[in-house]
Amino acid sequence: MKLFDVYPINNINIVKGQGSLVWDSKGQEYLDLYGGHAVISIGHTHPHYVKRLTDQLNQIGFYSNSIEIPLQVELAEKLGQVSGKEDYQLFLCNSGAEANENALKLASFANGRKKIISFTKAFHGRTSLAVSVTDNPKIIAPVNQNPNSIILPFNDVKALKAVFEDEGEEICAVIIEGIQGVGGIRVASNEFLQAIRSLCDQHGAYFIADSVQCGYGRSGKFYSQDFAGVDADIYSMAKGMGNGFPIGAISISPKLKPWHGMLGTTFGGNHLACAAALAVLEVIEQDYLIANAGKGGDYLIAELKKFDKITEVRGRGLMIGIDLPEELAHVKKELLFKHHIFTGAASPNVIRLLPALNLTMAHADRFLEAFSKEM
Numbered sequence: 001m002k003l004f005d006v007y008p009i010n011n012i013n014i015v016k017g018q019g020s021l022v023w024d025s026k027g028q029e030y031l032d033l034y035g036g037h038a039v040i041s042i043g044h045t046h047p048h049y050v051k052r053l054t055d056q057l058n059q060i061g062f063y064s065n066s067i068e069i070p071l072q073v074e075l076a077e078k079l080g081q082v083s084g085k086e087d088y089q090l091f092l093c094n095s096g097a098e099a100n101e102n103a104l105k106l107a108s109f110a111n112g113r114k115k116i117i118s119f120t121k122a123f124h125g126r127t128s129l130a131v132s133v134t135d136n137p138k139i140i141a142p143v144n145q146n147p148n149s150i151i152l153p154f155n156d157v158k159a160l161k162a163v164f165e166d167e168g169e170e171i172c173a174v175i176i177e178g179i180q181g182v183g184g185i186r187v188a189s190n191e192f193l194q195a196i197r198s199l200c201d202q203h204g205a206y207f208i209a210d211s212v213q214c215g216y217g218r219s220g221k222f223y224s225q226d227f228a229g230v231d232a233d234i235y236s237m238a239k240g241m242g243n244g245f246p247i248g249a250i251s252i253s254p255k256l257k258p259w260h261g262m263l264g265t266t267f268g269g270n271h272l273a274c275a276a277a278l279a280v281l282e283v284i285e286q287d288y289l290i291a292n293a294g295k296g297g298d299y300l301i302a303e304l305k306k307f308d309k310i311t312e313v314r315g316r317g318l319m320i321g322i323d324l325p326e327e328l329a330h331v332k333k334e335l336l337f338k339h340h341i342f343t344g345a346a347s348p349n350v351i352r353l354l355p356a357l358n359l360t361m362a363h364a365d366r367f368l369e370a371f372s373k374e375m
Contacts, residue, residue: 009336017044020356020363022342030336031366034344038181038213038319038354041240042283049243052279053272062270071274078281079251083222085235089252092269096212096238097125099248102263103234104129104173107206110256113172116146117163119154121183124175124210133175136182148172154186157195168203173233178224181213181354184346185314185321193228206233206256212248213319216240217284217357220294220317227316240357245276289357293317296359303368309375311349320353321346331374339370 014030016023020043022032032040042049056071063069072092080086093099104116118124118133125131131139132146150167152159164171174196180186200207209215209232214224216237225232233256238248248268252258267273284290297317304313304322312323324331329348335341344352355363 019043019046020359028340030340030342031363032342033353033355033359033363033367034342035240035354035356036244037344038218038239039242039244040356041216041218042243042280042287042289043356043358046243046279046283048283049276049279052275053245056271056275059271061272062267065265065269069269069271069274071271071278072269075269075274075277075281078278079249082281082285083251085231085251087254088235089254089258091250091252091258091263092273093248093250093265094246094268095125095248096210096236097127097130098265098268099212099236099238099250100124100130100175100208100210101127103208103236103250104133104175106234106250106252106256106258106263107173107208109258109262110206111172111204113170113205114148115150115167115170116148116172117150117152117160117174119152119176121154121180121186122151122175122177123180123182124177125212154180154183155189155192157192160192160195160199164199164203168199168205171203171205173206173208174200175208175210177210177212177214178227179214179219179316179319181319181352182346184323184350185319185352187314187316188225188228190228193225193230197230200233208232208234208236211235212238213354216280217290217293218317218319218354220290220297222290224316224319241280242273242276243280245273247273247277284357287358292359293357296355296361296364299361300353300364300368304371307372307375315353318353318355318357318359322351322353324349324351328375331371334374335370339373341367341370
């Protein structure tokens with residue numbers, strides 16, 4: 001059987017990592033400023049993370065959710081404390097797509113409605129309902145097309161109000177990334193997020209904050225929506241939650257009342273996943289990584305704005321998009337193959353930076369120096 005290459009970068013085989021550095025099978029070192037799609041939140045092979053997982057594996061790695069798993073309770077309490085959402089309920093699953101799928105289903109159960117608002121350039125996952133609210137025709141198969149999906153212009157308060165005026169009592173939920181990842185690191189304005197909150201309250205719809213990529217401290221606050229001073233009804237999360245171990249979740253406001261059996265999972269919240277997620281939260285808290293993400297992001301964004309050839313720099317914290325003119329689209333490849341720095345892309349012309357939250361200033365400067373040589 002031949003492997004299907006999903007995101008192939010040929011001739012690079014990463015076999016080792018530590019902090020923000022990784023090494024390939026030939027011993028070549030790379031600076032990792034992409035973290036495997038924002039997954040690596042506390043750095044590769046963090047000692048506390050490794051110990052937590054090893055200790056847990058020496059006890060038990062998995063058992064069914066049909067029995068009580070105290071680690072799940074511990075994780076819920078710790079997440080509530082660190083995120084400031086202690087009165088919310090936690091449902092654990094396996095991925096960001098699954099988290100969004102359950103968030104949308106829960107909202108529809110709660111108010112009995114079908115119509116869902118999302119926004120241009122949105123990406124919410126690759127499962128059926130998540131795809132139907134994603135603005136990417138390349139991944140929407142005929143079976144995913146949903147007549148109840150309404151995709152509106154991002155950051156357009158007027159368009160949002162117009163739909164609620166016409167169809168407000170039919171709207172089930174509004175789902176939005178506080179900072180769009182795949183869409184090009186586009187930041188939802190505080191005004192826009194506040195309008196979503198207000199309109200959902202007025203019309204009995206639910207506000208779903210997709211925090212899969214922009215959550216878990218990456219923006220400089222635990223959830224990027226916190227910058228707007230609003231609470232969502234449901235937060236979805238994954239990626240940085242497990243630092244590489246597959247885990248996802250939704251955090252559910254007290255106004256929603258899921259019943260036993262509505263939400264379920266086989267692998268979600270297993271012992272190893274909970275150990276990984278707890279280790280991440282403990283490191284984030286002990287090492288002040290949310291503040292570090294904010295500080296590091298402010299520094300990188302300020303320095304990048306000094307480059308006059310850049311079209312635009314967008315983002316918050318350590319979620320940064322560098323919009324380049326077409327003639328500089330090759331820079332990402334040069335960073336990788338000449339300077340040995342991993343970055344991501346949101347389009348051929350947008351470099352996406354999603355490093356670990358404990359990125360050092362020395363590593364930030366290493367990137368800036370390499371970037372300047374290609375500009």
